[in-house]
Amino acid sequence: METTILKNILILLLAYFTQSSAERKDLTGKMFTFPVESDTAHVILDPNLSKSLTAVTVCLRFFSDLTRAQSLFSFATPASPNSFLFYKQANHVYEINEYDNVVLFRGLEDIPNRWNSVCATWNSQTGIAQLWVNGKPSTRKGVRRGRDISGRPSIILGQDQDSYGGKFDKIQSFVGMLTDLHMWDSVHCKKKSR
Template sequence: MKRLVGLFALFLLAKAEREDLSGKMFTFPVESKTHHVVLNPEMNKIFTTVTVCLRVFSDISRAQSLFSLALPSTANAFLFFREKQGHYILHILDGTAHFWGLKDEYNVWKSMCATWDANTGLAQIWVNGIPSSRKGLKQGGSLTGIPKIILGQEQDSYGGRFDAAQSFVGMLTDVHMWDSVLSPDQIVYYSYGGQFKPGNVINWNSLKFSTSGYVVVESKETSHGASSV
């Protein structure tokens, strides 16, 4: 049995591949508690500053996970979550901050970024280049350990315990993660297609990932909503 488990683990690792996904997107066509993408950053360090940016296109009004990073010590180590229209949540090290009143539309591409600085504890969300209020969250904390980063599902345990009612349905692209807090100018450049420095933790232009279940990698040009914002 141990030999079979070991071989299965090697098979999963072998499925991970590195690609330049410029102009491509992950499409999650159906609600599920299984279909997802695992991102495999080659970095194991202590994070005290973080920025995550991505673009999404969805018509779902219910809650859904946008970016789920779990650590062995906590499932909600860095969770970027859309609760409902105009209402976003950041869970960091099991702490929670709510962000209200952000401009939010369905069936259009939206650029979203989330930042956190453990030194001050300040966290913020940006939607299409417009910032939220800044909220205090886990000052003095750090993300320590080997992360599991999943798109399409929200982790209630380290790498698992998915809930279909929180799954992402739609298209998702241009995922980047930095071990720093981007300046407002850099976030605006990202949001509106300007020049920005790609993520040094997760880089969409050189992404190592594996898909599980019904997830389609396709060109953004296949969608009528091919523009970035």
Template sequence: MKQLLVLLAAFCAGHAVQTDLSEKVFSFPVPSSTAAVKLVPYSEEPLRALTMCMRFFSSLTRAQSLFSLAVPSQSNAFLLYKPSVGVYRLHVSGVSLELSGMPDDLTEWNSVCWTWDSTHGLTTLWVNGKRSDRKILAAKASLSGAPSIILGQEQDTYGGGYDQAQSFGGDITDVHLWSSVISPCEIRSFMDGGAFTPGNLLNWKNMQYSIAGPVYMEPRDFDKLSCF
């Protein structure tokens, strides 16, 4: 009875559920201006450093959003956007930079980690075990207010403003978010599918989320990532 009441409470609170998503993927099979997954972080404290890691599988060559975090004062507070094959655009607090020549596989899973520290604005992107040069982005910035975190869409407004032309197509799994810059060894372990400390803001093994539009939860394929 207690479990039933918890599930009913989650349903009434915007259909949010909290569960272990190990070996699960969110699948976005068609272009859509409504398909989105909202992730609920564990904390709403001001953010001055972040690491986000995820895996995605997509054959799209057009622009698409991979991870969108907005705060009430800034829709592009922490946005990982992919304009084209091998090109990633990083946005922090409305400031952006573009990285080209990054690894990109249209037929396999891609593992991505992105670190940012506001102290000096140092930011680094890791894709499939290869890292970018360190760059400076939004030094001294602080991301304040309740984060709105969306998979599958870019937020042009806080919690909305979706554009089908920027929607993600494919599968997403293993999303973690930390309120610090994690070590290169932890990043390498994530990339290799080994043991690592789960995110303290988002943890794929204990995630609260809600789904809108044509998004489907599916078992992850039995590839090398599924066998660790």
């Protein structure tokens, strides 16, 4: 019975996401719910982006009871499924993966079953990446410098793209709620938690 209810909820959410992706919408005030571990449930964002990115900042809030690794934000281009991946690993470890150059941030505490605010930044000119979790900054770390992110973007919430626009793994799927998603083509410093 519980499995049938969860499947029906997932089908309704997928129908909503499919209808919502047909037209451009502002995500202000929207919350996306990912109720079950899945290799199919995801949200596709279709940005109006025609220029190369020399910097990226992604901020969002998430609520999850999982302590396993899960994908928060996946930005792929035809050249790389990991043009800018923002990934929560287990045990308070976060990952920024920029063109398969991975940097790990440890010790930034997120709390299960509570809203957590996270921001990730990267600057091509300096190669510096930084993370904020609930208003607390990480150390700045070098990822890769001198190469912009270019190509038609595929932005996915709730899954890690292992190929451009797909090839999802349910063990990497996000389970919980995401809201307050913002992305900039510059470095924004997050000083306070919400």
